Amino acid sequence: MSHCPLSGDSDLETIMTVRTSEVAAVYQAHFGTEVGPLFQGIETLTLRRSRVSDLMFFDPPVTGDTRFYEQLARIDWYYSADKHEFAYSRQRIPAGARVLEVGCGPGFFGASLKNHVYLGLEFNPTARAQAQARGLHVEATDVADVARREPGSFDAVVSFQVLEHVDDPGVFLESCAALVRPGGRLIVSVPSADSFMRFNLNDVLNMPPHHVTWWSDRCLAWCAERYGLRLTELHHQSLSDGGHRQWFLQQFSERALLKYLGIAPTGPMLDMGLQGRLRTLTGALAQILEFGFEDPMMEPRGHTVVAIMDKPETEP
Missing domain, CATH: 3.40.50.150 (Vaccinia Virus protein VP39)
Structure with missing residues (x-):
């Protein structure tokens, strides 16, 4: 897609590109959901931003079908x-x-x-x-x-x-x-x-075929x-x-540890290496750090x- 789906402009910034095979692997690992067929013939997804509307959108905008959403609906927190x-x-x-x-x-x-x-x-x-x-x-x-x-x-x-x-x-x-x-x-x-x-990191629900913008x-x-x-x-x-304190704190801990170790975070997309393997440790840290939120006013x-x-x- 060479234009913004809102404004129609082609003054676009490329933010990053991910491989559909990696997106499909994380969907399978995290949710037991097979999305590979939805990406048939598509090797990469590129996140772009319109400098006119500020919309960020994936190119191409691969969307889920009825089967995909029925699979997600079985997750108790989805609705x-x-x-x-x-x-x-x-x-x-x-x-x-x-x-x-x-x-x-x-x-x-x-x-x-x-x-x-x-x-x-x-x-x-x-x-x-x-x-x-x-x-x-x-x-x-x-x-x-x-x-x-x-x-x-x-x-x-x-x-x-x-x-x-x-x-x-x-x-x-x-x-x-x-x-x-x-x-x-x-x-x-x-x-x-x-x-x-x-x-x-590895938040595939914020990527196609779930979120496309x-x-x-x-x-x-x-x-x-x-x-x-x-x-x-x-x-x-x-x-x-939103009940997302631990989710935020896990992301915060992950980025802090990587910077302390002198490793530049790879960004908000996919990482199948060290950054992804830190999740168990940062998940435990998040449970402890949550006690520090004594008042909602402290929260971002x-x-x-x-x-x-x-x-x-x-x-x-």
């Missing part, structure tokens, strides 16, 4: 019933609002809403059936099709941890924005590229302006909110950022 961004967002949706959730999964957020009119969109058949079993109205419909069918008809459009999975984020965001009525809002949560997530605060602000919205909040969860930014974007009452 969380009580995410921090759920509670944060509920407080910002008025009672009686008509709500669309794009990528609703098994329906945990929708089921937590009270006195709202709700529609969920979900392609994973297992997750969709679970959401429907919770009494929710859920369709296997693309958000772009809903935007053509019902433009400007929702008080709130929400999407949690979905945007980073789609290979055409421009169409996705344009469709979401089109569905918001004047005076309504779009709420999007993504893993924050302005957090420790950017430096995680990385999102900074600057990029989210650019998107709001691009799609005629006003960015009213950028909320970064704390490590405690956590995994997720929530962007609240409002549509003006009178569109420009």
Whole structure:
């Protein structure tokens, strides 16, 4: 891909390149998931950054299929019933609002809403059936099709941890924005590229075929302006909110040990050598260091950022 999937510009910075064979090996080792067939004919993935939109994206943008996501859904923590961004967002949706959730999964957020009119969109058949079993109205419909069918008809459009999975984020965001009525809002949560997530080692869930884009605060602000919205909040969860204290501390310990030993960290991608083998030691250190977080105020930014974007009452 020679252009940014958001801005269309070709003023790109190459951040790094990884081999798909190594990505597939880590998926197999960590999750017992076979992703090799999804990379057929593709030897490398390159992470690029647009100097215009600040979006970071993998080239090519290989996305997971239904089988891939059904395998991940068997991991007990993959779908969380009580995410921090759920509670944060509920407080910002008025009672009686008509709500669309794009990528609703098994329906945990929708089921937590009270006195709202709700529609969920979900392609994973297992997750969709679970959401429907919770009494929710859920369709296997693309958000772009809903935007053509019902433009400007929702008080709130929400999407949690979905945007980073789609290979055409421009169409996705344009469709979401089109569905918001004047005076309504779009709420999007993504893993924050302005957090420790950017430096995680062997974090293949932050690579294709799972995540194909990385999102900074600057990029989210650019998107709001691009799609005629006003960015009213950028909320970064704390490590405690996401339950990620030990994850962060393991990464911190790993980098500190490598620098102490005079070894330059290889970056936030893959390392099958010494850096990867330090994980057992740094995992134990993280459990000890966690006691040092006496107060959440001591913590750096956590995994997720929530962007609240409002549509003006009178569109420009």
